Amino acid sequence: MYKKDFPFFENSSVTYLDNAATTQKPKEVINKVVDYYTHFCSNTHRSNHGDANKATKEFEATRETLKTFINATYTKEIIFTKGVSECLNMLASTFAKEFKTIIISSLEHHSNITPWHMQGRSLHKGLEVVNVKQNLEFDFEHFEELLKANPNSFVSITHVSNAFGVTHDIKEIARLTHKYDSYLLVDAAQSLAHFKVDVQDLDVDFYAMSSHKTFGPTGVGALYVKKELLEKLPVYQTGGATINDVSFERSIMLDAPYKYEAGTQNIAGVIGFKKALDYLNNITLKKVHEVENELYYYLHNELKKIEDIVLYNNTKNAIGSKSFNIKNINSEDIGILLDKMHIAVRAGHHCAQPIMKKLNIDGTIRVSIAFYNTKEDIDIFIKGLKKAIMMLKD
Numbered sequence: 001m002y003k004k005d006f007p008f009f010e011n012s013s014v015t016y017l018d019n020a021a022t023t024q025k026p027k028e029v030i031n032k033v034v035d036y037y038t039h040f041c042s043n044t045h046r047s048n049h050g051d052a053n054k055a056t057k058e059f060e061a062t063r064e065t066l067k068t069f070i071n072a073t074y075t076k077e078i079i080f081t082k083g084v085s086e087c088l089n090m091l092a093s094t095f096a097k098e099f100k101t102i103i104i105s106s107l108e109h110h111s112n113i114t115p116w117h118m119q120g121r122s123l124h125k126g127l128e129v130v131n132v133k134q135n136l137e138f139d140f141e142h143f144e145e146l147l148k149a150n151p152n153s154f155v156s157i158t159h160v161s162n163a164f165g166v167t168h169d170i171k172e173i174a175r176l177t178h179k180y181d182s183y184l185l186v187d188a189a190q191s192l193a194h195f196k197v198d199v200q201d202l203d204v205d206f207y208a209m210s211s212h213k214t215f216g217p218t219g220v221g222a223l224y225v226k227k228e229l230l231e232k233l234p235v236y237q238t239g240g241a242t243i244n245d246v247s248f249e250r251s252i253m254l255d256a257p258y259k260y261e262a263g264t265q266n267i268a269g270v271i272g273f274k275k276a277l278d279y280l281n282n283i284t285l286k287k288v289h290e291v292e293n294e295l296y297y298y299l300h301n302e303l304k305k306i307e308d309i310v311l312y313n314n315t316k317n318a319i320g321s322k323s324f325n326i327k328n329i330n331s332e333d334i335g336i337l338l339d340k341m342h343i344a345v346r347a348g349h350h351c352a353q354p355i356m357k358k359l360n361i362d363g364t365i366r367v368s369i370a371f372y373n374t375k376e377d378i379d380i381f382i383k384g385l386k387k388a389i390m391m392l393k394d
């Protein structure tokens with residue numbers, strides 16, 4: 001029903017079930033990017049001519065839309081970046097750098113592990129990792145133990161695991177984080193496209209978002225920063241458009257959010273991102289969640305019927321991604337055969353090698369759904385999977 005809104009599906013015969021890697025874009029997003037380059041391509045926040053003013057207005061309209069989308073309090077709490085990876089690197093090299101201890105979870109994407117290593121931290125040397133339980137759920141007891149032993153820490157946790165779809169109870173994580181005088185950054189790469197987020201209700205301090213995982217253009221992200229922390233957040237990079245006044249003696253920065261957005265931004269991408277958010281607002285995230293839930297359980301039940309399957313995320317609160325293996329078959333071999341059948345999934349470690357190592361596996365096959373997928377897509381995938389298994393077992 002929704003595929004007609006996405007030009008990719010008109011032009012491709014692929015059964016696309018790799019939405020955790022990136023999502024397809026509705027035609028409004030593509031048209032807006034083309035419109036910008038075709039009709040009013042100009043820089044933002046600099047020149048004062050008609051096209052430049054239009055570009056600036058549309059750029060700022062995305063900030064306003066995103067503010068409302070996540071229920072932030074002020075527009076200036078939204079800082080544009082290149083994506084979640086840049087948000088995490090920005091905080092790791094500024095605000096979070098001063099903390100003695102960084103606490104992450106076992107289910108983090110490499111983007112929330114390597115920035116901490118770059119600062120010379122490693123396990124038990126400035127970096128602590130919250131365990132997961134047998135069913136991959138967050139171990140709250142262990143989390144509280146870590147916080148008790150390390151008050152005034154910086155906690156950085158993913159909202160939804162990209163490898164397994166497991167969803168963390170961020171509200172409870174925020175409550176405990178603040179109880180121990182610590183700060184919370186949440187990686188929202190895999191949550192924003194799937195359910196309604198309210199940063200005030202969750203009480204997060206920082207929320208890192210990605211446009212391309214949310215039906216918008218690539219190379220765009222945004223960091224939500226709680227207003228009272230904006231004063232404490234050091235500038236990450238400087239240059240054009242971050243400065244109020246410069247002499248050879250000194251630079252006086254602009255106020256937030258501009259002092260955090262150095263150089264010419266991905267204007268077309270930011271403007272296009274608004275169209276993705278408008279599109280989602282139109283369908284409503286409630287509907288998105290409903291459609292995806294139904295697909296998720298259909299997929300789960302179909303997978304359960306397959307002989308020798310090992311399913312990893314049997315938790316009630318999983319979203320988007322479903323991971324599994326077939327005993328004695330390499331996940332990447334299945335991925336290659338599915339690709340030959342024009343079925344796009346991801347096989348391998350999903351940029352989450354530490355949890356794969358903990359589980360003693362090289363990787364998994366990950367099927368990740370979006371609301372435009374259908375039961376028919378899942379039927380095609382299951383049929384392809386059975387064929388691949390047959391070929392590899394012979």
Ligand SMILES: Cc1ncc(COP(=O)(O)O)c(C=O)c1O
Nearest residue numbers: 083084085109111162187189210
């Ligand atoms: C959980 C998670 N965090 C971070 C990232 C990196 O996001 P971005 O591509 O916006 O830098 C990804 C991308 O796969 C992800 O799934």
